[in-house]
Amino acid sequence: MAAKNHKEPKQRILDAAINLFAQKGFAAAGVREIAKKADVNIAMISYYFNGKVGIMKAVIKEFFDQFLEIFSEINEKNKSPEENMRLITRPIINFIRSNTKLAMVTYNELPLDIPEITELKAERTSFFLKKMSSRISGLGLDPKDAFRTAVIGTSLFSAIMMQFRFRPVIERVYKVKYDDAYYKWLEDTITTLFLNGIQGIAAGKKKQVR
Amino acid sequence: MAAKNHKEPKQRILDAAINLFAQKGFAAAGVREIAKKADVNIAMISYYFNGKVGIMKAVIKEFFDQFLEIFSEINEKNKSPEENMRLITRPIINFIRSNTKLAMVTYNELPLDIPEITELKAERTSFFLKKMSSRISGLGLDPKDAFRTAVIGTSLFSAIMMQFRFRPVIERVYKVKYDDAYYKWLEDTITTLFLNGIQGIAAGKKKQVR
DNA sequence: ATAAAAGTTAAACAAACGTTTGTCAATTTT
DNA sequence: AAAATTGACAAACGTTTGTTTAACTTTTAT
Known part of the structure; x- marks a missing residue:
């Protein structure tokens, strides 16, 4: 379930988000789910992307x-x-x-x-x-x-x-x-x-x- | 904001849901928002459709x-x-x-x-x-x-x-x-x-x- | 007229939501 | 070596989520 750690955390978040957004849509994919899949703490999402919609912007x-x-x-x-x-x-x-x-x-x-x-x-x-x-x-x-x-x-x-x-x-x-x-x-x-x-x-x- | 009351409640819910689903997507549209737009109590959604996904099925x-x-x-x-x-x-x-x-x-x-x-x-x-x-x-x-x-x-x-x-x-x-x-x-x-x-x-x- | 069924409501439920806080470790700069 | 910045974390924040309960009214059937 957890992602490969050989990439930078920011990229791991982006990859995980793209996968989950594609699977269930932006609104249905939760930040905890994304963080878990990216093997990253939840707070890192706001830290790197200023929140969930920041990921979508990226x-x-x-x-x-x-x-x-x-x-x-x-x-x-x-x-x-x-x-x-x-x-x-x-x-x-x-x-x-x-x-x-x-x-x-x-x-x-x-x-x-x-x-x-x-x-x-x-x-x-x-x-x-x-x-x-x-x-x-x-x-x-x-x-x-x-x-x-x-x-x-x-x-x-x-x-x-x-x-x-x-x-x-x-x-x-x-x-x-x-x-x-x-x-x-x-x-x-x-x-x-x-x-x-x-x-x-x-x-x-x-x-x-x- | 509230919907026209000359239709049956079930149809009003369906109409409101289609509009909101089209605008923001299924996951992002809340049942309270739908109920409000349909001018109907929230409980009516479960009563007529057995929950939110029931609307989507319909x-x-x-x-x-x-x-x-x-x-x-x-x-x-x-x-x-x-x-x-x-x-x-x-x-x-x-x-x-x-x-x-x-x-x-x-x-x-x-x-x-x-x-x-x-x-x-x-x-x-x-x-x-x-x-x-x-x-x-x-x-x-x-x-x-x-x-x-x-x-x-x-x-x-x-x-x-x-x-x-x-x-x-x-x-x-x-x-x-x-x-x-x-x-x-x-x-x-x-x-x-x-x-x-x-x-x-x-x-x-x-x-x-x- | 009485009983049963269907329709409607406000209120409460636990669970999940996105975001933020405060703390600590690691790194970089001075 | 000391100070400052950055990265990472667990925990808690206040909302909002979809659903359900129990009481009540209206309609239908007997």
Whole structure:
């Protein structure tokens, strides 16, 4: 139950909190539970984070800081549309795969009202919105139509996120393992889906059935 | 603050709970707050729902019961692919529009661990998964590839859901109002996006910019 | 009209909540 | 070596949590 002690206490608290927030939500995870899992005294939470919501602030900052760094900066003009689309889907999938709980906590708590965090959330979310919008507009859409590209960009992110949120059900119902092969397949599927739609998927019969 | 008294107490509790759950999440919403908003004594919650999680059970049941009823039963063979796609996107958008908070509560709490509800969630979610999968497979994809159509179906639902979860940010950043015109435009956009992808959207220049 | 059932209430329950206090050990600075 | 700062701890703080009890009123059934 207790955590590994080879990390700094502050980091141990953050790790434990992310795990518990992902499992039961921010409000349902108690500070005693977090402290126990982090193998740390309860008082250390206020000492390092100024209270429970301070942890959530740190979580949100960490997610957005890391996420906004994942894209290679430029869309190469000489690459195919599919390859350019892949340059968006791949980093998103890989990032969420490596930071599943961090992403799920942030995604889950974003629409919820936590008074002390409202400003931080609004600021980071609008930045996220613009980033996704600009990445999508590099695919041949009108850059002036930022609203449309924002809707598409958030749809893409949410669609990928959904595969992680529903992982337990999907694995059980369709007898699927979330392994390397699956993530490769998911990248292909999402890429084709968002580039050419369901008709694009139906046309590409070369893909094997899973 | 207090609710309208022309409804039955049980329904008032449910309405108040859905509103508060949507605003701050299940765990953060207290029974006293719910009772106050419903204009009902606290004890009535245990009386009608056997406690707080009983309300959540009722919420989940209501969402899935209502959602699984929205689709017209058959995909008409003589309609265009776009019209058949629209027969999926339109009811989803309309339903979430009319039941935004109910949908947001369910969507938000689904991945979270609430011990007494695990079974109910699993059962309903897998049913939801299969329903979405079968609807998508009617669009020209191989019905035997249920896993692929499930991924597409959940992506579609999540993409639409995202537009409601991010509504405050989107409205502010892009100066958009969520009115009839917006929902019509959203239906067009999501329909084209999932049927023909971003390239389909880029090709359809007849659509006006918002 | 009488009895039984259902609905409603205020008050109290123990348990859990997040935070803070005061004390002591360890480290760093002077 | 002395002083100051930082890190860590057990214990207690006052609230708030979800639930239940017992008394009471209203409605329904006999």
